[in-house]
Amino acid sequence: MVLQRTIPALFPALFTAILVLGAAPPLHAQPPAHYWPEFPPAARMVVTADVDNLPKLFPEDPGGGFGAMMFTLQSLAGLMALEVRERNGDAYLWIDMDKNESWARWRDETLRLSGMARVDAPDPMALIREQAERGLVRGYILYRADTGERGMYEAPPGKGDEYNCSVNVATSLAAELGAVIVDERAESAFTALGLPRLKDARPLDEAWLLQGNDLSCSRSWIHLLDPKAPHMRDHAIASRSLCVFGVNDVTERALRRLDLNAPVFGWNGGDEYKATSQLSRTGHYNTASNWIFNLPPLASVPPVEDAPELNHHSRPEPLALDWDTESHFTAFVMSDGDNVQWSLGNFFDHRDYWRAPSRTTFPMGWTAPVFDLDQTAAPALAWLKRTASPNDYTLSFGAGYYYPDEYGADLPDRAAAVEARAAQFAERGNRLGVRVLILLSNDWDCEGAMAMYTAIARRMPRLAGILAIQYYPYNAGQGEAVWVENALGDPVPVLSARYGLWAGLSRAPLNGPPAKVANDINNSAAAARGKPAGRFDWTVVHAWSEFQPADTSKDILAEEVTEKKPKRGKDSFRGVEPVRWCVDRFAPGVRVVNPEELLWRYRLAVKPRETLRMLARELAEDTSLSQDLRAMARDWLAGLDARSFDTPEETGAALGELRRIRFGQSGKKQPL
Known part of the structure; x- marks a missing residue:
């Protein structure tokens, strides 16, 4: 089950400092500064x-x-x-x-x-x-x-x-x-x-x-x-x-x-x-x-102007999501996307990753060094955008590899260091359309980590959420969630990984090869029926773990390849194919979605009033809508506090009203 925790009791001193330092700047005040070395064009x-x-x-x-x-x-x-x-x-x-x-x-x-x-x-x-x-x-x-x-x-x-x-x-x-x-x-x-x-x-x-x-x-x-x-x-x-x-x-x-x-x-x-x-x-x-x-x-190559937007095929629109109160929603996210050399090396051309036979057949989250590629390898970022399918979703791996919970810990003004780190990359993320970040800490929900989450959320107003992993094991949070607020006071979830697809780590709870992880997810889905927060979780996929096809009827760990369990035969796989083996074992009612869709569904289910307030406010400020529709959104907001959200049906009805403002009487987004 996804548990929840709120901020103030955890770290009043550092959190207060971040609130003071972290006033959000205008969204497009000026082009974000490079922090990688810049190289001009040559002949x-x-x-x-x-x-x-x-x-x-x-x-x-x-x-x-x-x-x-x-x-x-x-x-x-x-x-x-x-x-x-x-x-x-x-x-x-x-x-x-x-x-x-x-x-x-x-x-x-x-x-x-x-x-x-x-x-x-x-x-x-x-x-x-x-x-x-x-x-x-x-x-x-x-x-x-x-x-x-x-x-x-x-x-x-x-x-x-x-x-x-x-x-x-x-x-x-x-x-x-x-x-x-x-x-x-x-x-x-x-x-x-x-x-x-x-x-x-x-x-x-x-x-x-x-x-x-x-x-x-x-x-x-x-x-x-x-x-x-x-x-x-x-x-x-x-x-x-x-x-x-x-x-x-x-x-x-x-x-x-x-x-x-x-x-x-x-x-x-x-x-x-x-x-x-x-x-x-x-x-x-x-x-x-x-x-x-x-x-x-x-x-030296500038950003590619004719490249599509990040996740142009796969970015969900929250108001267009079907209101499904029965399914168990889960997502998969590939690890190690902080790795610039992997993105430029064999990532795109390796049969285990971007060139995997099963890629594009189910929703998959890909961590990538989006902020780094934007500054130092524009052709690679453009290639990522152009070759992504509707089932590929790219999330940024924290703008580099560092531990948020330790950031600036040895400096005289740690709070200022944390705020400066968030400020350094947040505006670039806003311009690139980054909606989901993944961050790796040593203690994912401690005071220091929460300070970094808060500093980031306050500077990225369209952030759907943050996915959190821990150094060991990645899924130490066991699907627990904590919440921070953006600059407008909207709650933003920080959702920890519940499962880990990792060879040789089955001794850690909810970790292991595909058969075991699929079994764990199916069991969680059955146990979470009727519990809104328990219907949402995600798996971090260890990019370097190796698995092999195997009969798991007698040994649920038979697929993993380790020093103690060497590969049998020629074929073994990392990355995408083991995820497919996992997906193929899911029970009816388990739906695989991309990470951003998971976060929006989680927000609507767990904090419906606050999430719908944010979505209605955006409608009221959306200049692409007519004045009458924006007025309807303002009227809807005016009556929000009097509404009840005690049942899924009440949330579904409110969501339907906003859909009709956004998409017309059908309440459905029209295909492009």
């Missing part, structure tokens, strides 16, 4: 040979996407983008990945939408020589590769050779010195080009940067990059960013030097909770972007 886009064909520079060099040349090309791409950004340069560099269907699409869409001319440059050394001859590349910074046994993005220092982060020092200094970064084992190849060594970073570490050697680095953002990985170094150099790595004191000091609400690019190593907590408590948020190339040219 040309230079395209390298495919990344897999990049040459080895010394015998033990792996070559390709993780070789020494890739690190150097990333720095060259950063210098070229920096020139466009600061000195009217005319060319970006695109490091090609033609065999990756998604990145080949973004290359072609970037060229098509920007109008940049493509210039192929198959020889990377010739390209570096060319850029040196024209004065862009002044020399190189020498670094020592981190060759320890630690896996990529595991916590440093690891085993084996001594940990070395000098490549992050080199990356941090490259913009100021106009230098490419060079592995010490490849130095002779670059001296042969006539390039001078401008800095030897090998004996230096990230702590050295913070000893007054970071003055040229931006305070608007930071990059957390594993020294073993070349990705995102173009973006770091082009934005004059500081680069560090590891959950440690150096990173803590680096985060504290930033302006409030700075995006953290890349990803940190080791324990995910500790890494995300560290940046949340200092008032920042992660973008999950550590496996990305080519963001500067992609970010």
